[in-house]
Amino acid sequence: MAEEVSDWKPICVASTQGNNSPRSLGPNAGRPGHGYSGYSPSNYFKGAQWSPDGTTLMTDSADHHIRTFILPPDLLDERASPHELSSYSTFPSAEPTYATAIYPYYSLQDPSTTLFLSSVRDHPIKLTSALAPTTMATYSLIHPTTEAFIAPHTIIYPSMLGGTHFLTGSDSLICLFDISRPGNDGPVSWMPTIPSKRKQIVGGGIGMKGIVSAMAVNPVGDGILAAGTFTRQVGLYDSNGSGQLLGTFSVAKTEANREIGGRGVTQLLWSPCGRYLYVSERKSDGVLVYDIRVTGQLLGWLRGRKAFTNQRMNMDVVPSGDGDFHEIWAGATDGFMRVWRNPTHTAGGKDPDWEWKVHNDSVTSTVLHPMGTVAATCSGQRHYPDDASDDKNSSSSTVEIDNTLKVWSMPFLGTQSDG
Template sequence: MSGSGLKVRCLASTRVVQTTWKKQESRDEDEKGEEDVSDEAHQDDDTIEDLQAEERDDESRETSAYEEIEAQGTPTAQSPSSPSSASDSNSSTTSSSSDASTSSFTHNPDIHHTSCIQEAQLSPDGTCVFTSSYDRSFTVYPISSTIFSSPRPQPLAPYAKFTSPDPIWSFASNPLFDINDASTTHVLISRRDRYITLHNALWAINSPNPSSVPTGMVDIQTPLASYKLISPLTEALTAPFSLSYSHSGTHFFAGLKNSIALFDVEYTDEPTTNIPTIPSARNVRKGGGVGFKGVISSLALSPSTTFHREGILAAGSRTRYVGLYDAASSDKISTFALPVRQIRNANEEGDDLMGGGASRLKWSSCGKYLYIAERLSDVLHIYDVRNFSFALAHCAGRKAKTNQKLGFDVWSAASSVYSPDVVSHEVWAGGTDGCVRVWRDAYLKEGRVDADEVVQVGEGEMPVVGTMVHASGGLAVAACGQIEVGENGEGRSRGGGSMPGFRERGSLDILGLS
């Protein structure tokens, strides 16, 4: 893994198999042992040679003394010179730890692949990574506190997991998530044709002794609560397409078709409030020109501001509309459509800004800028909360012309020199070429903004579906996933028979940044 100015190394990965990692350690220990044995052998050889030299010296001295007596005055012969010192060790020097880690990670034939990762999130306290995969499983990966101590990539194994009979559409973690407090380690999960379920991400509720230290992978299949979302007209069970917690963790939002449901965590029977994105879903003119139709595919809650203590809820739809709502009162603030194309001048067209609908929304830490990603789009739109009439700029060259949902992250570095009340931040986004691109302070620019850094993940063979940066800035997490037609290649084989065959694979990497 490499970046032009950013130094990146792999700290842990699901690609690294435990046995392979141990074999590498064993090889290093064997090489070290061979060197020690070789050194000891040379030391023994040197000792034997020294003893032989001393014996020859004694014999020479005796002979010289006898010849001197016989010759009566003949000069004593000089003793032969002592043998040379011990020869240098011919054992080869082992390569550096960084080279060893790179070769074992990149060129290891025993590389392991997980199922194709569809979505990944970093826990609010930065200790765990949550993933949902093509095999309908939800997995929790821990980030070890000693991850920087090893010179080579460590194997990354799941701590907790459960598999669902239905696909996982969305999940959200408690904003108060604390690995040391079991009452906060909760995750909401939305699945097709099922209630919204609340799970403890780290503890097995169905265990006879949940507080005991687990000896194997923790099964978090049993939910803590189930929230009903049933249509009052058709009695059809509805599963949300997106989820987001409130800042206090006492409520959560669920994105539906043409509406947003607000739930109280303590009340499971029905939503406490319903926020329609359009006054009448049956109106051909989209509510008489007010609001918008479409599935709410992404939700994002802004940090607390002076005028909105509970934050502003941004809701993105597959119809390329974005709505803004007050998280406390549920009142609509504004709605706007995403741009189609950028016009530079009369003779030259700008970048194609048309996409396939909002797939991911993210606020800056200062709460003043909103970043929007779309499917089938190579750009990330940037909006200022003070004026949503026009986009400020767009991060271009993302390499995301795909229907696959590719996430991104906004990491805050420090206060901006241009405006003390605005925090400088970076945008990290993955692409289909297996690379992560970084844009620094793109909100200060206009029009097309090219990436400042490009970091390749692994060998760049899989799309990067999720990119997350730790709050400390020293770690980044890259989740990859790929589904390709054909039965040749790496990964798990699917399909067959009357259905076309295909293979799916994925990986999760923890990267060290410097």
């Protein structure tokens, strides 16, 4: 660990686990008069994300409920114990939520902007108010042959399109929707990621076959869209995903694959300068770093993440000073959050620079507040009663269940950089 940051510790300023007592998401969480109650070891947090204005956290849980948490205005004031978080609104569903995306101009001061998109199996895409369980609009993505609803595995708002359009990724398909055209009209453009799903060699093998599981738009330049698949491929498209294919490459069969593994792309992140692309996979011990100036060139990899799981475990890119200095923050199955400083400055494998124990279970999301100096983490995984009972007879290990959402103060952010 880096000596200069050895004394810097994140401070928990809010948590769904109040009064140091074990709690988890209960069946009544979010209803009036109910906060977090009961014990539900299977109801873990699957992920969390900040609203663009930093006032609200949105989570998805194993009980198929999306919840919003509005943070108190005195979040960073000194107090004896962390704030106890309770959900503001709850959005139940009979089916799992595949993907969500918060409106890029979300502002708590203007309720008309507090919106988010979500995709659920066998249903149209929904645009919903984050403050009340009210559906504002629906968008149909229907298979042209079977007429069945297609549920996207990833949804994003390209920042350069001003919130007027959104992109969806599904099986060998990327679609662009106009937010002002709800109903049964469908997307304004369909872009198959491979010319033929039957024969991959059609079109000279250009493209990628499989479920588009992650997307990210370059924050600078011409808005290049990176799209990754569960089949371990990445494609690059110009014009915020509505333009032509620039190239594809596979993240399998690399030097890094032998060391950190991987079973399918679950998240893509761009560096602040837009030159490098970070690729996170399920069943992987690290993060891949690609130089996009040379399409498909593996620059290095971040090892020691400890994320050998099929769960999506979201990471984040965190600015750390002037220029393009930045860090990668990522959670792990052992409850630690690990940090790699300036990951593009090292070729080959790079170990984490420091780590903190933030949960007693798998850390499923690590996300920085849009304004910096505050981060959120959430935790949990599927536990089985037999595992716990077997563990009671074992003296070598313990099964810890931690289904919590936490907010951390990071006062040291932006104070370090490598010269």
